[in-house]
Amino acid sequence: MKLNIVPPRTGFTWVKLGIQTFFKQPLALSGLFFMFMAVLSLATLVPFVGAALALALLPAATLGLMAATQEATKGKFPMPSILISAFRAGQQRKQAMLVLGALYAAGFLALMGVSALFDGGQFAKLYLVGGKITEELVQQSDFQTAMWVALALYLPLSLLFWHAPALVHWHGVTPVKSLFFSFMACYKNFGALTVFGLTWVGAFFSLGLAITLIATLLGNPAVAGVAMFPAALLMVAMFFTSIYFTFRDSFTPTLPDQPATDEIITPGDNS
Template identity: 75%
Template sequence: MKLNIVPARTGLVWVKLGIKTFAQQPLAMTGLFFMFMAMLSLASLLPFLGAALALALLPAATLGLMAATQEATKGKFPMPSILISAFRAGQQRVRAMMVLGALYAVGFLALMAISALFDGGQFAKLYLVGGKITEDMVRQGNFQAAMWASMLLYLPLSLLFWHAPALVHWHGISPVKSLFFSLMACYKNFAALTVFGLAWVGVFVGAAIVVALLSIALGNPTFATLAMFPIALVIVAMFFTSIYFTFRDSFVATSDQPPEDAPATAQ
């Protein structure tokens, strides 16, 4: 396995492939995404350790969606059991994925702890435990500082874990090494990932504009509220579908490893 550096325009290819693959299996990918969300939500409801457990499951659950995308690219219908692919890959890789999940949970909770230094834990409690956000709360300078600190700190954390689950599962890389390789791949392909992220923001904003215009044309202000929620969920599902392609094109299998699907950077 070696790093593959792609041009910035590949970010747009990843977005198009995500939308195209989702369109090929819309029912399967939508259903799996809702199962993904339900699994994490149910885990978070457990008392005391629920939030930490949901965080620890996130890398394995994301890998499940990537495996589903891989199946869809082969023209296959991904079954629900594919979501637990990370726990069906042998004892050694299951342990590695569990370690990776624990590292992610620790990293995220540490991030929240740092944000608590700004507002006494108000933002962290709202994010991890839940609750009602108020206008007065959002206007507080300390709350805003905690929110921005969390967002800034989450960027390096997300880059560390962006490719890590796939590296552990498909290439047998150890958890710590997978974090290093993920960070390096994201650094080398940061331009493509930036285009990828901006393109998805553009998709979301474009959908919101279309819904708003339809709401005005229909003379029904509530239409935008009712329509945007399911549309947003579908866009997020397509986004998760596209993550697989960012991994596939960032690494190339060496001669002693089974080849992945052909990179799509030339499309």
């Protein structure tokens, strides 16, 4: 496969394609997203290891949503079984995805461990185990520092794993190589990913503003509170739909008459 470097404006196109594809199969894609959320939520209920298990399942579950999006682009109705695509692609790739999930869980728990050094683990405990969020807690400087440290560390972690599940599943790349290739693809296309992220931030902000304005015009502010949560969930489902296009456009498959390879080749290389 080859790395495809795209212009920054492609980030906006990814968002547009994600929304358009979602509305091609809204029932299927929204239903699969809610199943995705339900599976991860149920995993967190497992005693002692629930949070780690949910983190380990996240790459495979995300790949399932990407596979569903791919089906929708072909005009097909993605069935619920597509969510476990990562575990139906043969023993070797299933094991590779499990390794990838373990690496993600380890990386996420490690960054939470680093954040715990700043506030004694309050933020990490709240995020991983749950609990009551109080105004007093949020206003603590140590808690805020831990939160920002965790967010700063999560950026490189997310870049490492952004394309990794798809590379493992569709290209048979080993877990460690998939992390490297994913990071390099995100680095080379950081402009497009930045536009992608900012566009989604703008979309969520616009959604909240629109709902608030409608509730105000209706003279019933409570409508905003009722409508905001389901509307936000649908927007998140569209966001996950758009992730597939960030992968599809970042890599060019090896042509049939070329030898199979998992090496990234960027424009200008002579290899």
